[in-house]
Amino acid sequence: PYDKAKQEITIFDLHFKCSKQYTPFKSPAPRGFLDREGREVEPWRAVTTAAAEDVKEIPVKGWAPEARNGEGVAVETVKEKVGDETLDCLRLTWTRSEGKATTAIATLPFAVNALDWNTYAFLYKVEIVGTGRYERCENLILNKIPQYFMFNKYADNPGVSFACKDDCINWNRYGVTRSYLSEGRRPVAQTPAGWKAFVCDMVNDDPVGNKWFTLDKITNMEFTFKNKMLAPGDKVVFTVARPRLVRGLMYRGGDMKLWEEFKAWKANHKVLPYREALKENRFDEGRLAKPVPIMRNRIIDAEIINAGTTKNRVGRDYTVKLLREELARALNPINDIPVLGKASTNDNVKFFLGMPGDAPESVKTFVAEARQAHQGTAVTIIANDGKKFYFAGSPNYPTVDEGKGIINGVLDFLEANVGLMWPRPAMERGVGAPDPMVVEALRPYRAGKDADLVWGRDWVVESAVKYWGLSDGNEYYSYRNRASYFGCWYGPGAFEFSSYRAYAANHWFGFGGGDQENEKWALSKDGKRLRPGCYTSTPCLIKVIEDGKDAFAAGKITKCMEHLPNAAYYKRYNDDCSPCWIEDTWNTCQCPECLKPFRLPDGTLIKKEDPDFHAEAHFVNANAYLQAVRTYLNRNSELNYLIYFYTIPVPRTPVSGYVRSHFCPYVRVNYDIPIYAPVNDKFWRVISQWCQVARSMGVSEYFLGGNFRPSADVQAFDLAAYREIGVSFFGQETETQNGSFPEMWVAKRKIYMPDWNADSIRAYYCRNVFGAGAELMYDFYAKLRALRYTENRDTDFEETGCSELGRLALKTPSDTKGCDNLGEELDKLINQAYAKTAGDEPANFFVGRALAFWNWYYANAQKEWKD
Numbered sequence: 001p002y003d004k005a006k007q008e009i010t011i012f013d014l015h016f017k018c019s020k021q022y023t024p025f026k027s028p029a030p031r032g033f034l035d036r037e038g039r040e041v042e043p044w045r046a047v048t049t050a051a052a053e054d055v056k057e058i059p060v061k062g063w064a065p066e067a068r069n070g071e072g073v074a075v076e077t078v079k080e081k082v083g084d085e086t087l088d089c090l091r092l093t094w095t096r097s098e099g100k101a102t103t104a105i106a107t108l109p110f111a112v113n114a115l116d117w118n119t120y121a122f123l124y125k126v127e128i129v130g131t132g133r134y135e136r137c138e139n140l141i142l143n144k145i146p147q148y149f150m151f152n153k154y155a156d157n158p159g160v161s162f163a164c165k166d167d168c169i170n171w172n173r174y175g176v177t178r179s180y181l182s183e184g185r186r187p188v189a190q191t192p193a194g195w196k197a198f199v200c201d202m203v204n205d206d207p208v209g210n211k212w213f214t215l216d217k218i219t220n221m222e223f224t225f226k227n228k229m230l231a232p233g234d235k236v237v238f239t240v241a242r243p244r245l246v247r248g249l250m251y252r253g254g255d256m257k258l259w260e261e262f263k264a265w266k267a268n269h270k271v272l273p274y275r276e277a278l279k280e281n282r283f284d285e286g287r288l289a290k291p292v293p294i295m296r297n298r299i300i301d302a303e304i305i306n307a308g309t310t311k312n313r314v315g316r317d318y319t320v321k322l323l324r325e326e327l328a329r330a331l332n333p334i335n336d337i338p339v340l341g342k343a344s345t346n347d348n349v350k351f352f353l354g355m356p357g358d359a360p361e362s363v364k365t366f367v368a369e370a371r372q373a374h375q376g377t378a379v380t381i382i383a384n385d386g387k388k389f390y391f392a393g394s395p396n397y398p399t400v401d402e403g404k405g406i407i408n409g410v411l412d413f414l415e416a417n418v419g420l421m422w423p424r425p426a427m428e429r430g431v432g433a434p435d436p437m438v439v440e441a442l443r444p445y446r447a448g449k450d451a452d453l454v455w456g457r458d459w460v461v462e463s464a465v466k467y468w469g470l471s472d473g474n475e476y477y478s479y480r481n482r483a484s485y486f487g488c489w490y491g492p493g494a495f496e497f498s499s500y501r502a503y504a505a506n507h508w509f510g511f512g513g514g515d516q517e518n519e520k521w522a523l524s525k526d527g528k529r530l531r532p533g534c535y536t537s538t539p540c541l542i543k544v545i546e547d548g549k550d551a552f553a554a555g556k557i558t559k560c561m562e563h564l565p566n567a568a569y570y571k572r573y574n575d576d577c578s579p580c581w582i583e584d585t586w587n588t589c590q591c592p593e594c595l596k597p598f599r600l601p602d603g604t605l606i607k608k609e610d611p612d613f614h615a616e617a618h619f620v621n622a623n624a625y626l627q628a629v630r631t632y633l634n635r636n637s638e639l640n641y642l643i644y645f646y647t648i649p650v651p652r653t654p655v656s657g658y659v660r661s662h663f664c665p666y667v668r669v670n671y672d673i674p675i676y677a678p679v680n681d682k683f684w685r686v687i688s689q690w691c692q693v694a695r696s697m698g699v700s701e702y703f704l705g706g707n708f709r710p711s712a713d714v715q716a717f718d719l720a721a722y723r724e725i726g727v728s729f730f731g732q733e734t735e736t737q738n739g740s741f742p743e744m745w746v747a748k749r750k751i752y753m754p755d756w757n758a759d760s761i762r763a764y765y766c767r768n769v770f771g772a773g774a775e776l777m778y779d780f781y782a783k784l785r786a787l788r789y790t791e792n793r794d795t796d797f798e799e800t801g802c803s804e805l806g807r808l809a810l811k812t813p814s815d816t817k818g819c820d821n822l823g824e825e826l827d828k829l830i831n832q833a834y835a836k837t838a839g840d841e842p843a844n845f846f847v848g849r850a851l852a853f854w855n856w857y858y859a860n861a862q863k864e865w866k867d
């Protein structure tokens with residue numbers, strides 16, 4: 001329109017500069033090496049002056065090319081001058097191999113416990129490098145952008161690692177090492193002329209990958225190089241002097257105080273015996289002073305009243321449906337429960353969904369106080385006055401208003417009174433015939449002809465964080481699930497109750513991607529169009545802004561799943577399937593528009609050569625887009641934004657207050673170690689910083705390949721710490737498998753009711769789900785949990801088919817008579833549970849599901865691993 005405008009446009013371009021150095025963050029203490037007394041030390045000095053008993057020299061002789069992928073590396077011992085001395089040194093020469101260029105390994109048999117001997121140090125020089133990339137790494141500020149296992153920018157550096165022959169896979173063979181040379185480089189070390197220092201804490205430093213590395217039973221020290229990085233004829237000559245392991249030092253990181261507390265917890269942790277664990281039951285609170293009759297001669301005498309404000313009509317309808325249907329299923333009356341807008345004068349049981357204006361003062365006070373005490377959370381409130389039950393929540397909870405608290409209250413009420421629970425999430429997304437055992441709730445209490453209510457007063461629940469959710473598979477019946485997460489994609493009640501992701505436009509609006517190549521797709525360096533999406537590319541940022549605005553203005557919702565509710569009520573575009581992807585890709589648009597330099601608010605001009613250019617450009621465009629939408633289309637628009645890959649560092653561009661940042665610690669080394677552990681420093685540091693600039697901060701975790709591993713205990717430590725630094729959303733992408741469904745249930749419940757002991761939740765679950773097999777199943781999982789907590793591998797997920805915990809069980813002695821090892825003992829327990837539940841259909845079904853998975857898992861554990 002500007003070319004038609006008659007007026008002149010004046011642009012003010014003001015740049016304000018701060019005269020004082022401005023420190024944007026209160027960051028965790030900087031990383032640094034500590035000695036036993038906790039004093040900070042210069043690492044190279046510390047390893048060279050360590051007492052003799054704290055040093056384990058690593059031989060420079062005896063290294064050999066590893067048999068399988070040894071081609072492309074020559075190993076020799078050479079005499080080299082190191083300061084005033086002439087020493088035997090290890091020399092590795094990597095060349096492009098003749099055959100398939102892969103990772104070439106040099107290995108030395110060397111048994112050590114790295115948990116104790118954790119600091120690995122040596123002098124090195126790299127003399128001939130063909131790629132030229134090595135030098136570039138040398139000059140970069142290290143660790144600014146967290147390294148991801150698959151996009152490690154030091155992949156063209158020698159890898160420094162170790163291996164345990166008990167591990168199924170030696171990951172060094174695949175180029176996943178513990179550290180890279182450039183990561184452990186110590187530029188300020190005082191070293192003999194011509195030599196550089198490498199010092200790395202193999203336990204607490206940022207590891208390269210999420211692949212498992214047994215720490216306490218190392219059998220080999222290894223160096224690797226991806227010789228496919230070399231051109232034919234290129235050479236990397238890498239010489240190592242004085243390699244050693246040193247104990248008594250550690251690389252500080254994360255939150256050391258919390259870390260020490262966690263370590264103490266873990267050292268003293270004992271799994272509660274089943275009977276002991278059963279004693280704590282959160283639902284012991286909330287019992288009624290005396291039973292309230294609800295049904296006589298199969299006639300229910302009750303009504304449901306739609307009370308209070310219902311800003312979210314759809315959500316309320318789901319709540320009504322839930323209460324009505326499930327009560328009827330449990331009590332099996334011959335009449336229906338009426339739903340009224342206003343309470344009748346009948347002397348019957350009344351369920352008020354929301355607070356009526358004429359509620360008794362005592363109820364009003366109770367609800368008001370609970371709301372006040374848990375302001376801004378999705379608090380669940382149930383108050384009682386004789387036969388009247390009042391369900392309430394926090395007003396102004398996004399999208400659902402107090403509906404979230406009300407529906408959670410209804411779920412609690414049904415669970416406590418009639419035993420209604422879903423033992424595992426409903427996987428089906430309405431496609432095909434759902435398995436009734438999976439979709440239906442377990443064992444609703446079957447009344448005779450009379451029934452009483454026994455529970456539902458003075459009930460207040462505040463979850464561990466304001467928004468939470470666990471996927472996958474739990475999306476379809478969002479209204480039945482306190483932990484629904486990706487509800488914006490699927491299913492009844494989805495928008496209403498998976499409110500965090502439905503709250504804001506996820507990432508950006510549509511990018512005009514489509515199947516056909518078009519100008520909205522990013523342009524690669526060599527001029528090719530890249531289809532936007534996971535692992536492929538982002539779209540052209542400049543060219544999608546208008547698309548996004550248009551889509552928003554049209555109230556458009558892109559259907560990516562069949563069951564997406566198409567209600568006009570939700571004009572926000574909240575679809576995850578056509579966002580401006582920043583997930584799993586470093587590929588950004590290289591078109592001339594996108595690569596133009598621009599000025600940052602601090603006055604500096606940022607050009608495409610700057611390592612932060614893409615992140616800054618992304619946020620500048622996001623701000624512009626959001627500003628345009630908010631100004632011209634919808635003042636309430638917000639972005640739910642993933643902080644992931646290149647957008648991880650907090651940008652110098654101020655982040656709009658309408659961006660709901662969402663950090664993905666992808667992938668953590670494992671979920672047995674809390675997020676604030678030194679090994680997770682790279683994540684903890686950035687999350688802490690983001691929390692200080694983002695108005696709303698979320699974290700999306702990826703506990704993948706859970707199998708029989710625990711997750712609820714450490715998750716509770718994470719949640720407490722996250723909440724403390726300002727995280728308000730916690731999500732977990734995970735799989736609910738036939739092996740992991742009990743633990744996933746516990747993990748969810750532990751988010752919803754954080755003050756309930758995790759073992760007690762486990763016992764509660766087993767009692768309700770596994771019937772006569774409860775104690776056996778509890779013990780089965782408890783033994784696996786104890787085993788997992790005492791072993792020292794770190795791995796985010798088990799490789800499919802490896803069954804590493806099962807393998808470990810086979811190697812662990814058992815004190816049960818007739819069992820040679822823990823594996824046999826576990827096998828016996830779960831089979832006994834299955835036999836014991838024969839005739840109890842639901843219990844037998846769920847034990848059977850776990851048993852089927854165990855049989856597969858256990859068989860794998862006994863097989864020789866072939867990678």
Ligand SMILES: [Zn+2]
Pocket residue numbers: 522523539540541542543589590591592593594
């Ligand atoms: Zn572009």
